[in-house]
Amino acid sequence: MRDGDRVRELFGIDAPIVLAPFGGLSAVELTAAVSELGGLGSYGLYGYEPERIAETVRAIRAATPRPFALNLWLPMGDEIDPQHAEWDAAMAVVAPFFHELGVDVPPLPARFLPDIAEQVDAVIAARPAALSVVFGVPSPELVERVHAAGIRVVGTATTVDEAVALEAGGVDAVVATGAEAAGHRVSFLHRAEDSLVGGLALIPQVADAVSVPVIAAGGIADRRGVAAAFALDAEGVQVGTAFLHTRQSAANAAHRDAIARTPAHGTVLTRAMSGRLARGLPTARSARSRRAPRSPRSRRRTGSPAASVRRPAAANGGPPVAVARAIGTLATATEAAEVFRELLGGVPGIR
Numbered sequence: 001m002r003d004g005d006r007v008r009e010l011f012g013i014d015a016p017i018v019l020a021p022f023g024g025l026s027a028v029e030l031t032a033a034v035s036e037l038g039g040l041g042s043y044g045l046y047g048y049e050p051e052r053i054a055e056t057v058r059a060i061r062a063a064t065p066r067p068f069a070l071n072l073w074l075p076m077g078d079e080i081d082p083q084h085a086e087w088d089a090a091m092a093v094v095a096p097f098f099h100e101l102g103v104d105v106p107p108l109p110a111r112f113l114p115d116i117a118e119q120v121d122a123v124i125a126a127r128p129a130a131l132s133v134v135f136g137v138p139s140p141e142l143v144e145r146v147h148a149a150g151i152r153v154v155g156t157a158t159t160v161d162e163a164v165a166l167e168a169g170g171v172d173a174v175v176a177t178g179a180e181a182a183g184h185r186v187s188f189l190h191r192a193e194d195s196l197v198g199g200l201a202l203i204p205q206v207a208d209a210v211s212v213p214v215i216a217a218g219g220i221a222d223r224r225g226v227a228a229a230f231a232l233d234a235e236g237v238q239v240g241t242a243f244l245h246t247r248q249s250a251a252n253a254a255h256r257d258a259i260a261r262t263p264a265h266g267t268v269l270t271r272a273m274s275g276r277l278a279r280g281l282p283t284a285r286s287a288r289s290r291r292a293p294r295s296p297r298s299r300r301r302t303g304s305p306a307a308s309v310r311r312p313a314a315a316n317g318g319p320p321v322a323v324a325r326a327i328g329t330l331a332t333a334t335e336a337a338e339v340f341r342e343l344l345g346g347v348p349g350i351r
């Protein structure tokens, strides 16, 4: 069994516990809370324009002087900018959900996603302790520029070969995310459906295959999960859903309630959220999309409209909300400090 020293040293933190980034649902309060507690708070920047990145980092820094991480989605090349006809057709499908909730159907946005190069520039200017990325291996130029700014780079793997590719690409640590994890399956070498390895098998194999520290993610919600991850040779853990359930998170009451109520078998893998495979709660929309014939067009990322409907629609009917499959009744704490203390109990060498 390894300890968490390398992860603590890498990020300058006290405990090898990482708050998961939540693209579209991160909260300054929760990120700062986990960093203040001695872990690494992360903030998901999916869809954030550079000005919003700078503003968010100012808010995190106003709340804590401690290290934190920022998270970006790398482009995969399947992103498309729908034009009016496609947009109208897509909106026609979801319009009833907007109407039901009294929310305006959004107009075609000027652009769907910010430019990744502009986002990276903003992250470098912000100088977080770490930049974590999903959906690929960062380019050598990106790694070099980020390292030159004194920022650590963390990649995310769903399979052993993805972890090996990330290490070859120069990352400082690899998040090994098991099939239990909530949110998108961030696979990039094989189809996401063919990369659903559970954490129990994934973590030790990744630890054997790479020399950089492995941070285990997916279904970890209490000291037993943390202890198991370390027993499998992880050197840190990344925890999402258990923190998403707390008062400090940006999840609304219906979402938090759904997290606590959903049994371990209660989530689905669906493409209804964005076109890419993700784990979330079943809703009327995901059920409908499972029945609908698949088309290449469904690989569209929805960007801001999905985010705009997520909060009011969390109870039912709208896009599925992301929660972990495996944690079921383990997500009960409502204070970030309570979750953190519990997780700390599983870190080797900490009493």
Ligand SMILES: Cc1cc2nc3c(=O)[nH]c(=O)nc-3n(C[C@H](O)[C@H](O)[C@H](O)COP(=O)(O)O)c2cc1C
Pocket: 020, 021, 022, 023, 024, 025, 044, 045, 046, 071, 132, 133, 134, 156, 177, 180, 181, 182, 183, 184, 217, 218, 219, 220, 238, 239, 240, 241, 242, 244, 322, 323, 324, 325, 326, 327
């Ligand atoms: C609402 C939501 C949004 C997420 N967005 C991101 C993201 O933008 N980037 C990322 O690296 N991981 C994202 N994740 C995955 C988490 O970082 C983490 O790996 C996962 O939540 C771990 O599984 P757990 O929820 O079982 O703890 C997201 C998870 C959730 C629940």
